[in-house]
Amino acid sequence: MIEARQLTKRYGSFTAVYQVSFRLEQGQTLALIGPSGCGKTTTLKMANRLIRPTEGSVWVDGKDVSQQPIEQMRRRMGYVIQDIGLFPHYSVEQNVAVVPRLLGWPAEKIRKRVGELLEQLGLPPGQFNKKYPHQLSGGQQQRVGIARALAADPPIILMDEPFGALDPLTRQQARRDFLEVEALKNKTIIMVTHDIEEAFEMAAIVGLMKHGRLQQLGPPEQLLLAPANDFVREFMAEKASQLELLSITLSGVFSQLAEVAPTTGKGVSMPAQTPLLFAIHRLAKEKTGEAYGTTLKNGESRYFQLDVLFQLFRQTLIQWNN
Numbered sequence: 001m002i003e004a005r006q007l008t009k010r011y012g013s014f015t016a017v018y019q020v021s022f023r024l025e026q027g028q029t030l031a032l033i034g035p036s037g038c039g040k041t042t043t044l045k046m047a048n049r050l051i052r053p054t055e056g057s058v059w060v061d062g063k064d065v066s067q068q069p070i071e072q073m074r075r076r077m078g079y080v081i082q083d084i085g086l087f088p089h090y091s092v093e094q095n096v097a098v099v100p101r102l103l104g105w106p107a108e109k110i111r112k113r114v115g116e117l118l119e120q121l122g123l124p125p126g127q128f129n130k131k132y133p134h135q136l137s138g139g140q141q142q143r144v145g146i147a148r149a150l151a152a153d154p155p156i157i158l159m160d161e162p163f164g165a166l167d168p169l170t171r172q173q174a175r176r177d178f179l180e181v182e183a184l185k186n187k188t189i190i191m192v193t194h195d196i197e198e199a200f201e202m203a204a205i206v207g208l209m210k211h212g213r214l215q216q217l218g219p220p221e222q223l224l225l226a227p228a229n230d231f232v233r234e235f236m237a238e239k240a241s242q243l244e245l246l247s248i249t250l251s252g253v254f255s256q257l258a259e260v261a262p263t264t265g266k267g268v269s270m271p272a273q274t275p276l277l278f279a280i281h282r283l284a285k286e287k288t289g290e291a292y293g294t295t296l297k298n299g300e301s302r303y304f305q306l307d308v309l310f311q312l313f314r315q316t317l318i319q320w321n322n
């Protein structure tokens with residue numbers, strides 16, 4: 001659990017962030033979004049004390065982080081830096097191993113953990129361990145950055161525009177791959193983005209900011225269906241119809257799914273926040289009507305087929321537009 005209570009940051013007479021509060025349970029993802037300069041990065045950095053709040057506090061598992069040794073607290077939060085920020089003179093392996101080294105892990109444990117993470121992120125260690133950042137594509141560098149943040153298995157991950165340095169196509173693929181990474185499941189994530197589509201795809205809670213203030217905080221569909229003010233409405237207007245399609249998630253239809261889908265079976269595992277649209281796409285790619293997907297919510301799993309998803313998708317869309 002991580003909670004921000006009325007975080008405020010002033011630089012002289014300028015207020016960069018004003019009274020931002022949110023609360024995330026374990027395993028939830030929050031996307032902070034808004035125009036450039038609205039205070040997203042400042043908020044994220046206050047979460048792990050890279051920036052000291054002028055007022056307000058951050059609580060992790062019921063403890064005020066300002067009362068704890070900074071090193072201990074940072075160990076509990078992995079940070080994915082804006083623009084990737086790998087160390088250019090470190091190999092991939094060395095980049096990922098930075099935090100475990102600082103923590104004094106034995107060499108063998110580090111080697112094993114680095115290998116496991118690179119494997120999961122689609123960078124087989126045999127091929128990538130010894131490479132240097134300049135020998136990698138943008139997408140590969142980005143995955144090394146994520147592996148680095150995950151290395152010591154922190155329960156909380158902070159990510160500043162994690163896909164910002166990628167071209168649009170790589171970016172879309174990277175996001176979808178990201179949702180599948182085993183080591184990221186069950187992490188509490190705060191991510192910053194200026195891309196509303198990205199926020200809707202990845203986060204269970206979206207916080208839209210303007211001039212340092214949260215304009216609305218809630219599940220994506222709430223911002224879409226019940227915008228708190230004109231700014232929120234206008235921010236999403238251009239992409240409203242795409243966002244509507246994205247904001248129908250497995251989690252959102254879980255209760256209907258629970259009525260019709262079996263509780264046991266075998267299938268491709270999909271996180272609960274996966275948009276139905278992606279789940280449908282994924283099952284359709286299997287080229288067999290027999291393929292099952294499986295999702296888990298509150299410890300309960302459901303196995304479902306393409307037809308069921310189509311039906312639920314249609315029902316939900318009709319319901320929303322009535």
Ligand code: ADP
Pocket residue numbers: 011014016034035036037038039040041042043
């Ligand atoms: P975002 O990440 O949303 O683009 P930031 O959080 O980086 O925005 O910045 C919020 C505002 O605070 C911006 O107007 C920025 O210029 C200002 N700001 C950030 N850091 C400083 C600083 N060290 N001194 C003065 N102003 C700052």
Ligand code: MG
Pocket residue numbers: 040041042082192
């Ligand atoms: Mg920023």
